[in-house]
Amino acid sequence: MSNQTITYVVAVTAAVAGLAAYVGLILVPAWQSYSRAWERAAASFLTLYVLAAFVGLGVAGGAAIVWFWDRISG
Secondary structure: OOOHHHHHHHHHHHHHHHHHHHHHHHHHHHOOOOOOOOHHHHHHHHHHHHHHHHHHHHHHHHHHHHOHHHHHHH
């Protein structure tokens, strides 16, 4: 298996695990907190902001690692 294939496998595995965590830990509790359909839909929509915040933190953390890699590995 090539290094590129390993990178793709790790990326896909991380994406699936992250999506499963989002659904299980954020979306399902928000859905179950309300009984009316429109409230559930609104709560589900608002969880997308939480997902966007987590993705933004992940991108910022990754960018920080890339930016400071020469100091970290040094």
